[in-house]
Amino acid sequence: MGRYSRRSVLRVAGAMLGGVALGSTVTAAERTDRFIVRTRGATSASALEAEGLSVIHELPEVGYYVVEGAERDVEAAPGEFEPDIQLTFEEPVADVLTEATRAVDGASPAGESATDEPFYGYQWDKQTQGVPEAHETTRGEGARVAVIDTGVAAAHPDLAHAVNEELSANFTGDGQGAANAAGGYHGTHVAGIVAANDRNEAGVVGSAPGAEVVDCRVFADDGSSSFGAIVAAIHYSATAGCDVANLSLGNYPVPRSAYARYYARFLHRVTTYATRTGTTVVAATGNDGVDLDTDGSVVAVPAEAPGVVAVSATGPIGFGYGDPGLEEPVDSPAPYANYGESVVDLSAPGGNVDPERPAGWEQDLVLSSASLPQFDDAGAYVGAVHTYFWVAGTSMAAPQVAGAAALVASQRSRQRGRFVERVLRRTAADAPGGREYHGHGHLDTLAAVRHAARSGRGRDDENEGSDRGRGR
Structure with missing residues (x-):
């Protein structure tokens, strides 16, 4: 066993339940200096640059570019355009319930399995998903997963083995690089659910610890992102050969305007391209607790896009109460999770919340790695404090599916x-x-791993084209 006790896990309050955080305020505004351009024919980046525009993101396979410049210059360029959408969120302050005795600064000698990890006993999600048993077949070796998020800290001891720093990319323009936590703790938490090391006797275990993680950082150090950057990251995941792209992004208020179809078409073209090239795109449904079939005020972006596996959240009540049995089983729908038959493809462990919060309530959340970014006085990213958080949300459910997809x-x-x-x-x-x-x-x-293993031996190859489930 490792050297970390229960008290060395930083516990966060129920306020931290979100798409990035439940209860966070997300605002959207049209940019006046950045545009999403749909080109005609063989229009290239050089043709746009000839009009005085700076090409920020190139998506030539689907005929789109994200550019910066004056609107008059975009008007002179070939093709259609609309403003990019600037997204900003304000994260609530975490309520630290117990002291974290120390940050993680290294790993103990290698263990042999998931059950050797010191915090595995708190991971009801991995226990009920049969992750150690799945690892007897595969740990995800050879699979590649893009985490499109706030950044994945490659220096976290539970992720140092997995992050491909060479392929990792920063889509924000903040100059803080990639494979780091400059945008916040969230991406490292998500990545740990996917691929935390099962053989270092430190911290937690991920579903697919043998898989490679590519950090696609789309949130800047000031908490901002853009619709164009997020969609460009999905496109990049496909061109970088990722088997899976995870978007624990929840819902963002892309304006319902006369131009909404333009943004939808941009997203749809890219998600369709990604799935056709072999990338499984997984996205959270969001944490507004609404019926997406009937509530017109919420749009599950990007979960509602074609080809995206939209994931809602479940969780237990009573895992850490000390009593035998649970008040609610682990597959109980989480009250914060968005739902709707026309949108949701799968549910997965994301954590649950008991409003009464008796002792041990935080153990109904999902425990994973986390990295708290550190900046110098000039605002430059200088590293992170690496630890572990209990958090809940559809953001935590989506990477459970992404990890399983990597195993398959x-x-x-x-x-x-x-x-x-x-x-x-x-x-x-x-x-x-x-x-x-x-x-x-x-x-x-x-069950998914075992089915894939049988299919790999040729039993079901001819029948995989027929999906017996509901279509969207």
Whole structure:
């Protein structure tokens, strides 16, 4: 066992439940200096630059570019355009319930399995998903997962083995680099759910610790992002050969204007391109607790885009109360999670909340790695304090699916993308609450891995084209 005790885990309050954080305020505004351009024919980046524009993101395979410059110059360029959408969130302050005795500064000698990790006993999500048993078949070796988020700290001891720093990219323009936590703790927490090391006897275990993680940082150090940057990161994930792209981004208020179809078409073209090239795109449904089938005030972006696996959240009540049994099972729909039969594809462990908060309530959340960014007086990123957080949200549910997808993809050298999604759907388990909360069902990681293993031996290859589940 490692040298970290229960008290060395930093516990965060229920306010930290979100898409980035439940209860956070997200605002959107049209930019006047950045535009999303749909080009005509063989228009290239050089043609746009000839009009005095700076090309920020290139997506030539789908005929789009994100550019900066004056609107009059964009008007003179070939093609259609609309303003990029600036997104800003304000994260609530965490309520630290118990002192973190010390930050993580290294790892103990290697262990042999997930169950050797010191915090595995708190990971109800990995226990109920049969992750140690799945690792007897595959740990995700050879799979590549993009984490499109606030940044993944490659220096975190539970992720140093996994992060591909060379492929990692910064889409924000803040100059703070990539493979770091400059945008906040959130991306490192998500990445740990996917790929935290199971053999270092430190911290937690991820679903696919053998997989490679590519950090696609789309949130800047000031908490801002843009619609264009997020969509460009999805495109990059496909061109970088990622088997899975995870977007624990929740819902962002892209304006419902006369031009909404333009933004939707941009997103749809890219998600379709990604899935066709073999990338399984996974996204959180968001944490407003609303019915996406009927509530017109909320749009699940990017979860509602074609080809995206939209994930809602479940969790137990009573895992840490010390009593035998649970007040609510682990596949119970989480009250904060958005739902809707037309949107949700799968549910997965994201954490639950008891409003009464008896002792141990935080253990119903999801425990994973976290890195708190540090900046000098000039605002330059200088590193992070590496620790562990209990957090809940559909943001935590989505990477459970992404990790399972990596395990399935690792067994298929040629068939990916739609094959992976079909396996996850076909092996999903029935759960209380119905399709509006679970879609095709509740994620079953072990069943998915075993199904893929059987299929890899040629038993089901001819039948994988038929999806018995509901379509969107």
